[in-house]
Amino acid sequence: NSEERWAAEEELKLYDETISNQALPSQQLGDVKKQDLPGLEALSNPGKKEGQVIMVRNNNLVEAHQWDSSSQSWQKIGEVVDAVGSGRKQLFDGKEYDYVFDVDIKDGAPPLKLPYNANENPYQAAHRFLTRNDLPMSYIDEVAQFIDKNTAPVRLGTSNEQYVDPFTGASRYIPRGNTGGTGFTAPTTYDSGPVGSSNVDPFTGSARGSGKAKVLPVLSPLPFKQANVAAMEKKIQELNETTKTTDASAALQPEEGALFTEIFGAISTNNTSSLSAQHITTIATVIQRWPTTQVFPVIDLLRIVLGSNPAAFKGVKDKEALIATLFRAAERDQPWDNPLSKTRETNLLLVTRSIANMFQAQSGLVPASWTSTVFAELSAIPSTVWTKNTLLALSTLLLNYSCVIHRSQTAAQDQDKHLGLIETALGNANSDQETLYRGLVAFGNVICSVAKPKLGKATAGWLRLTSATAKKSGEKRTQDLVDEVQSLIL
Secondary structure, eight states: GGGGGOOOOTTTTOOOOOOOOOOESSSSTTTEEEGGSSSSSGGGSSSSSSSOOOEEEEEEEEEEEEEETTTTEEEEEEEEEEETTTOEEEEEEEEESSEEEEEOTTTTTEEEEEEEOTTHHHHHHHHHHHHHHHGGGGGHHHHHHHHHTTTTOTTTTTTTTOOTTTTTTTTTTOOOSSSSSTTTSSSSOOOOOSTTOOOBOOTTOBBBBSSSSOOOOOOOOOOOOOOOOHHHHHHHHHHHHHHHOGGGGGHHHHHHHHHHHHHHHHHTTGGEEEEEEHHHHHHHHHHHSOOOOTOHHHHHHHHHHHHHOOOHHHHOHHHHHHHHHHHHTTTTTOOOOOSHHHHHHHHHHHHHHHHHHHHSGGOOOSSHHHHHHHHHHHHHOOGGGGOHHHHHHHHHHHHHHHTTTTOTGGGGGGGGHHHHHHHHHHHHTTOHHHHHHHHHHHHHHHHSTOOOOOGGGGHHHHHHHHHHHHHHHHHHHHHHHHHHHHHHHO
């Protein structure tokens, strides 16, 4: 029942759908050895908090289990495969490495080797891994964060540092499908550099040419496309059965159930071109009808449809109604208390990710009246309620919008609110390095766009904010981007 996963409290605080066939490293995690782990009897003891992860021995296997407070039970989230710990070397391709991780990216396929030495930059190792295996460079931040997390010592049962597969995402609410359909079949790379140029890596700041790398403009959006399709489908079915007993009128109607089956079939078989506006409006109808406490997997299904076939969204006639439905699911009419409830934070996260997926080249012309509604609704949310994970979703939304309106003559329509939200992302204490970087790219795209804003007296404020962003991030790629951005506004 991995679809019932709730993420670690410091991460998403709700519904972590890491799947039970996820591959994790065996024998040694940090300095913890396999023979030191408890047996299955440890699962008879209740967890100490929501999302707690423990490792247990099951005969010759090592399993990872996560505590689910809602069911008061341990849920299996993975089996462990081989990796090398900090105390020994392993050969890979004729070279010695401190770590060689096995990464499963598709069921039924052999794991890919991810080598890493402790003295190298995780982004360099991530870049090498993706290039070697012909994987989309849009995953470079996740692979680098995966390396960073899993090369530090782990104290099982007490530490929040858990082994995370970058493609299943235990540290993020990114369900992964049990087929390759939504992962790598139609990769969207994070391109950068001037139009027509691909010599710049925006994550490392390196360039294949000579001279200092130029990142801007970035014109390829970053849709949230990963999904655990089987888990999502099962969760929706379970919640629908519950709804039948509590409010039969809210449950899926036969024709809706048939369309949901079509959606899951299309995603699972990588036939997303068959998805249409009708599928989107049907999902929206269910979102509108279901209670906010159980609507999260339906919102997430909308995210996947929007991300995998943006042309389907283009065909939606009443986009304003769709946006209104999403923000109602985030309880827009209720006070934005800080901190948000787990349910509301999760719904806000998934709503923001869904809207981020609406901003793709094939999604239709923007700006439009519905985009103005989006930015008005987002701007009404107090900056204090944005958490680390919702901020990353927001920053990605702002980045994606900046990509698709770059050449628009009417981009000034939502520009003030767009810039205001970028300022929120960059200035928020909860923003991590990736949120800051994507927010900076969004700002850079705006100031070098066709509708370049006249900052006037605000220039000094943006200079201070971007400089503070570079200092807070501490990454060279961010400092280089800040230098480029500031050269454009001076």
